[in-house]
Amino acid sequence: MTAKPEAIIISSAGRRLYLIDWFREAFDALGVEGRVIVAENDPTSSSASYGDVSRSLPKYDDPDYGPELMRLVVEFDPRIFVSANDYELMHVHVNSGLANSLRDRGVLVPGVSAAWQAGCADKLQMAKMLASIEVPTPATVSGADDQGIDELSAQTDEFVVKHRFGSGSSGLRVVSADHVRQAVTEASLSAPSAGGHSGTRDDVAVQPKLPGTEYGVDIIGSLTDSGMLSGVLARRKVRMRAGETDKAVTVDPAPFTRIAERIAEVSDLTGLIDVDVFVDDFGGASVIDINPRFGGGYPFVHLAGADVPLYYLAQVLGVDIGESWNRYELDVVSAKYESIRVTG
Structure with missing residues (x-):
């Protein structure tokens, strides 16, 4: 009887076709017959027909999502479940208990504890x-906290206003102290909320604009020993587009190691999380956002030599690949570009 190929499920990959390719390449590098199962709720998305096997899943908030996902698991017996969608991850880790159901079947679900998943979703x-x-992190208040905004106004002239429960820098604006309340009101009109109601000022987060330079940092925890730091990857952001890093240069990750160790430990981290950090002129680092998934900045370190997909597969398959997967060349500048494919 022919052995069943190893498999992983990547859900909601969207435009990130490179992630599918890199997991394919990781299977090849390990000499393992493997399949990347791509699951999407939109059959015409860029990634929906790009997998070795493609399957349609209901949207994460559909009652049929959980049962259909578990049927997919029974069919392919995957080693890993990866999602690139913040709201889907919130549902899997916190709202439904699906993460535990998957783990009970032997499927690795990288991420953080349920408490930290919920915290990452609420700025x-x-x-x-x-x-x-x-x-370190900037002082943050609700858009409905007039006293808190007044106290911050006494300390800063510029504010960052963004959706409290948003994803991908949604609602982000940089405004002066004179315009912060107007910006909050405008952001509330499109703000997603935790309870599904129409957005209010309380669904908006307000922070002082930090001085310095923005970096993207990937913190990678062991897949077999939660909370144990395995690697740190970093790049300096050169240009942003639509809330995602568009151009970056790889840098030494050492300055971010202490923060990475602390976050990995307390969040029970397994696998990769994407962290946005501001560093001031004196070297002080402040965390401004955490995305508990592969973020849009990971490609910049991968192209410079890092290989987290290879690390994922090696860990779950019990293959020793040493430490080469988290080493990369410094000062490599990369930029994203557009491509297009027929999807329907």
């Missing part, structure tokens, strides 16, 4: 959680 709560573990 106000995330700031409180980071402050509680002594990781």
Whole structure:
């Protein structure tokens, strides 16, 4: 009887076809017959027909999502489930208990604890959680907190206003202190909320604009020993587009190691999370956002030599690949570009 190929599921990959390619290449590098199962709720998305096997899943908030996902697991017996969608991850890790159901079947679900997943989805709560573990982060208040906004106004002239429960820098604006309340009101009109109601000022987060330079940092935890840091990858952001890094240069990750170790430990991290960090002129680092998934900045370190997909597969297959997967060349500048394919 022919052995069943190894498999992983990548859900909601969207435009990130490179992630599918890199997992394919990782199977090849390990000499393992493997398949990348791509699951999408939009059959005409860029990635929907790009997998070795493609399957349609209901949207994460559909009652049939969980049962259909588990049928996919029974059919292919995957080693890993990866999603690139913040809201889907919130559903899997927090709202439905699906992460535990998948793990009970032997499927690795990288990420953070349910408490930290919920915190990463709420920018106000995330700031409180980071402050509680002594990781520097900007003071953050709700858009409905007039007193808090007044107190911040006494300390800064520029503010960042963004959706509290948003994804991909949604609602992001940089405004002066004179216009912060108007910006909050405008952001609330399109703000997603935790309870599904229409957005309010409380669904907007307000922070002082930090001085310095923005970096993207990938923190990678062991897949077999939660909370144990395995690697740190970093790049300096040169240009942003639509809330995602568009051009970046790879840098030494050492300055971010202490923060990475602390976050990995307290969040019970397994696998990769994407962290946005501002560094001031004196070298002080402040975390401004955490995305518990492969982020749009990972490609910049991958092209310079890092290989997290290879690390994922090696860990779940029990193959020793040493430390080469988290080494990369410094000062490599990369930029994204557009491509297009027929999807329907």
